[in-house]
Amino acid sequence: MKQLKLILIFVVLVSSLLPFQVYAETGQQIDVPDIKSGAAVLVDTHTGSILYEKNSKTKMYPASLxxxxxxxxxxxxxxxxxxxxxxxNAYNTGGTRVYLEEGEKVTLKNLIQGLLINSGNDAGTAIAEHLNGSVDDFADSINAYLKEKVGVEQTHFTNPHGLFDEEHYTTAYDLALITKYAMKNPVFREIFGTKELKWDGESWDTTLHSHHLMLRGEIPFESVTGGKTGFVNESRHTLSTSAEQGELSLIAIVLQADRKEIAYEDTVELFDYGFENFEVAEVTKEQPFIDEKNASYRLDKPLAYTKKKNEEIELVLNDQGVLQILGEDGRLLSMKQLKMDIPNEAMSTRAEITPAEQNETNPIPAILMVVFLSIGIVYLQKTIKNMKKST
Known part of the structure; x- marks a missing residue:
């Protein structure tokens, strides 16, 4: 009997956990990339899931990223x-250039192409001054823009090109967010993925070639869709790269690589790791979630996320109705504010129902009382009758 009680208690406890934790099949061991760069992050472009990170939220200098x-x-x-x-001022900007002449007139789109494809610092300064009047005002405006539109947390830019400034910094994760956000825009996506472009400048007629060796095909990786390189002495080599295979669309950010070769080797290793070991899954719209106060929540649409193949997944709902999807090592794969099915006010009202009201709304307790009373009366009558016979 004691064993039966313990089993029942165990079943009740397990059942109470079901609204908060849902597990998939047991995960498998995966060889984690051996990244030599100072910082790196690999994220899914569409779901935002983090697949790998190393010092991804450490402040670093981005250079031309x-x-x-x-x-x-x-x-x-x-x-x-x-x-x-x-x-x-734009003409005199140092570093890599597209050799703009003072007084030359260039369309904003051409300047953006020169900025991304050939990493023109002079084009960056011309863009900043055109949009905001000065580089300083541009810096104030783009920092506000990145916080509001992209959601960066540890980024502060002082210029449009990435030439070194101690107060010009970001993180690998913030750069991944910026790349992910930008890739939603078709104009950006086209320029980011351009391998070469005819340039007809006032003093420089040439063909611009992307500096990104994987995009150009000099380092073979067929899935690459876009990329940007960067280098200043203080930042070392930096690299942002996008790639797609099937349903997976990935962004790899590598910072503080001592040599160019290391930045590319790390990027290839990140993509191999991502495409070989991860898949896209989703939480269905119909799946209910119950918090500790018995409030019921649901998604307004299916929630896609990226997980390791055969990975154990944990779904955690907090008391604000935010659903977190955690990987087996605690990685945050995705999170979403859910919609409440039953408002708290309605639940509070139900909790305040008096015993009398409960009897009115639920007739079962009253029926049980009648049954027990009837049984008691019958038993009492039999007892009295037996007492009379004995006398």
Whole structure:
């Protein structure tokens, strides 16, 4: 009897956990990439799931990966057909250039192409001054834009190109967020994936070639769809790359690689790891979730996320109705605010029903009382009758 009670208690406890934790099949051992760069992150472009990270939220210098942010900011806030007049300040900007001449007029779209494909610092300065009047005002505006639109947390830019400044920093994760956000825009996606472009400048007629060796095909990886390189002495080599295979669309960010070769080797290893070991799954719209107060929540649409193949998944609902999808090692794969089915007010009202009201709304306790009373009366009558016979 004691064993039966223990089994029943165990069943009740397990059942009470079901609304909060749902597990898939047992996960398998996967060889984690041996990343030599100082920081790296691999994310799914569509679901936002983090597949790998190393120092991904450590502040670092991005170098020319800054230009991805400048490009999407210019695309979304400017007019691509605007003619931009190149200033003396833009002409004198150092580092990699597209050799703009002072007074030259170039469309904003052409400047963005020169910025991303050939990493033109002079194009970056011309864009900043056209959009906001000065580089300083541009910095204030793009920082606000990145926080509001992209949701970056540890990014602060002082210029549009990434030339070194101690106060110009970001993280691998924030750069992944910027790339993910920008890839939703078809204009950005086209330029980000351009391998070469005819450039007809006032003083420089040439063909621009992407600096990204994987995009150009010099380092073979057929799935690559876009990329941006970066380098200054203080940041070392930095790399942002996008790739697609089937349902998986991935972004790899690599920062602080001591050599260019290391940045590419790490990127290839990240993509191999991602495409070989991960798959897209979803939580259905119909699946209910119950919190500790018995409030019922549901998704308004299916929630896609990326997980390891055969990975054990944990679904956690907090008391604010936020659903977190956690991987087997505690990685946050995705999170979503759910919609409540039963408002708390209605639940509170139900909790305050008096015993008398409960009897009115639920007739079962009253019926049981009548049955027990009837049995008691019959038993009492039999007892009295037996007492009379004995006397």
């Amino acid at each position: 800054t230009k991805m942010a400048t490009a999407i900011y210019a695309i979304e806030t400017g007019n691509l057909e605007d003619l931009v007049t190149v200033s003396a």
